[in-house]
Amino acid sequence: MNDVGENKNEKFPLRDKVFNRLRDDILSGKYKVNEELKEVAIGKTLGVSRTPVREALRQLELEGLVTIIPNKGAYVKGITKEDIHDIFVIRTYLEGLCAKWACRHADEEDLNTLDEIICLAEFNAAKERYEQMAELDSKFHQTLYNACGSKMLRHILRDFHQYVESVRKQTLSRSERACAAIEEHKAILEAIKNRDEELAEKLSCEHIKATMANLRTRGLLE
Amino acid sequence: MNDVGENKNEKFPLRDKVFNRLRDDILSGKYKVNEELKEVAIGKTLGVSRTPVREALRQLELEGLVTIIPNKGAYVKGITKEDIHDIFVIRTYLEGLCAKWACRHADEEDLNTLDEIICLAEFNAAKERYEQMAELDSKFHQTLYNACGSKMLRHILRDFHQYVESVRKQTLSRSERACAAIEEHKAILEAIKNRDEELAEKLSCEHIKATMANLRTRGLLE
DNA sequence: TGACCGTTAATTGTATACAATTAGCTAGGA
DNA sequence: TCCTAGCTAATTGTATACAATTAACGGTCA
Numbered sequence: 490m491n492d493v494g495e496n497k498n499e500k501f502p503l504r505d506k507v508f509n510r511l512r513d514d515i516l517s518g519k520y521k522v523n524e525e526l527k528e529v530a531i532g533k534t535l536g537v538s539r540t541p542v543r544e545a546l547r548q549l550e551l552e553g554l555v556t557i558i559p560n561k562g563a564y565v566k567g568i569t570k571e572d573i574h575d576i577f578v579i580r581t582y583l584e585g586l587c588a589k590w591a592c593r594h595a596d597e598e599d600l601n602t603l604d605e606i607i608c609l610a611e612f613n614a615a616k617e618r619y620e621q622m623a624e625l626d627s628k629f630h631q632t633l634y635n636a637c638g639s640k641m642l643r644h645i646l647r648d649f650h651q652y653v654e655s656v657r658k659q660t661l662s663r664s665e666r667a668c669a670a671i672e673e674h675k676a677i678l679e680a681i682k683n684r685d686e687e688l689a690e691k692l693s694c695e696h697i698k699a700t701m702a703n704l705r706t707r708g709l710l711e
Numbered sequence: 712m713n714d715v716g717e718n719k720n721e722k723f724p725l726r727d728k729v730f731n732r733l734r735d736d737i738l739s740g741k742y743k744v745n746e747e748l749k750e751v752a753i754g755k756t757l758g759v760s761r762t763p764v765r766e767a768l769r770q771l772e773l774e775g776l777v778t779i780i781p782n783k784g785a786y787v788k789g790i791t792k793e794d795i796h797d798i799f800v801i802r803t804y805l806e807g808l809c810a811k812w813a814c815r816h817a818d819e820e821d822l823n824t825l826d827e828i829i830c831l832a833e834f835n836a837a838k839e840r841y842e843q844m845a846e847l848d849s850k851f852h853q854t855l856y857n858a859c860g861s862k863m864l865r866h867i868l869r870d871f872h873q874y875v876e877s878v879r880k881q882t883l884s885r886s887e888r889a890c891a892a893i894e895e896h897k898a899i900l901e902a903i904k905n906r907d908e909e910l911a912e913k914l915s916c917e918h919i920k921a922t923m924a925n926l927r928t929r930g931l932l933e
Numbered sequence: 934t935g936a937c938c939g940t941t942a943a944t945t946g947t948a949t950a951c952a953a954t955t956a957g958c959t960a961g962g963a
Numbered sequence: 964t965c966c967t968a969g970c971t972a973a974t975t976g977t978a979t980a981c982a983a984t985t986a987a988c989g990g991t992c993a
Binding site for chain 2: 502
Binding site: 749750751761765781782783784785 | 945
């Protein structure tokens with residue numbers, strides 16, 4: 490049986506494991522859209538009872554990945570290409586706002602972390618390690634979300650970031666775009682260090698737009 | 712016992728009732744911040760077992776209203792004045808985007824609904840029924856969210872709208888602001904009817920800013 | 934006195950039992 | 964043939980039983 494606890498030493502609640510597993514499987518397309526998610530079947534597959542599965546499904550509904558019809562069942566809503574597009578447009582606004590607020594709230598530790606991330610990214614870029622670069626790109630944004638000083642903004646952006654992660658990873662598989670992204674990150678960080686809110690907002694906005702443009706040329710958007 | 716099913720004829724799942732009840736109680740300040748939410752106690756109060764309570768708590772965690780520490784408990788996070796402020800700033804951007812997209816996607820039915828809402832709002836304004844006006848103000852925005860054609864944008868804005876509802880209701884208790892809001896709604900709707908994206912976005916943005924300004928003068932913000 | 938360790942009570946985590954609901958099928962009649 | 968009523972199987976909703984974890988208390992020993 491495909492037990493969910495691949496690394497049993499880590500003791501997270503089962504519901505979290507089920508939740509993450511289901512979200513990943515939905516986002517990666519392992520489940521088809523409108524497919525019914527039956528509690529017992531999932532539980533059997535993952536080697537757990539219905540209880541954690543149910544809790545995970547309820548959470549996925551809140552995330553918008555699943556539709557639950559009372560007394561009927563849970564159905565995969567997934568995210569469409571339109572959703573991805575919409576998320577990017579929304580991020581165009583909100584990543585700018587995040588950078589702007591980071592100018593006000595980022596402390597020395599945040600700036601150090603961002604510096605380190607960029608340094609490591611350049612190191613990996615030289616060795617053409619795209620896997621690690623994608624990871625660091627993700628970390629850069631996550632760190633920025635944490636540095637903006639707003640619980641609400643962090644919440645949205647983190648969710649959105651996870652949504653598009655599957656798509657985003659492919660974005661960086663070409664070195665030109667990956668390197669350009671690092672340069673853009675550097676410029677954004679510089680603006681934040683100088684507490685230049687207007688510039689930081691503008692650069693972040695353009696950064697997302699550039700990412701969108703890149704995706705569009707590769708047919709991954711719209 | 713304070714049974715949750717005040718209107719038992721409606722048959723929603725218990726978890727939804729518990730969820731709504733808890734959210735309202737948290738937002739209205741019935742629970743103090745950092746207060747521990749014990750499953751059995753809540754269940755007893757509402758006359759249900761732990762199961763629906765647990766599911767509701769997990770959902771509230773996703774909403775950001777509750778922090779769950781595994782094996783320890785659920786604690787009220789609530790939303791602070793800073794959160795409310797941040798939400799309004801974010802809405803400044805996103806309500807504009809929503810109106811812009813509504814220009815593209817709103818159909819005749821949407822426009823009719825919006826017309827009706829404004830008509831009713833003016834009717835109630837003449838009679839100084841502030842309760843109903845608040846309800847209609849809420850409906851106007853919700854309808855706009857539905858008309859924007861984007862699942863993701865609708866999702867965020869609906870959540871945010873619920874968050875600030877408790878504050879927002881107080882906003883309209885003064886007739887000047889309430890009437891001004893109706894006029895602003897009319898202008899926004901007009902722009903959408905004319906499919907004037909730029910104007911609709913600008914007006915919506917200003918509408919939220921005006922609401923913020925009003926709240927600020929009354930000490931409800933920052 | 935103070936620190937450490939084991940016990941215990943309270944609480945959450947998980948599994949399972951039972952109730953309610955839904956949907957699909959079959960049989961019967963017009 | 965078509966429609967409907969009712970039965971049945973499958974699935975979710977809710978409650979409860981049991982396991983695991985935590986934290987607090989108390990006692991023992993240095």
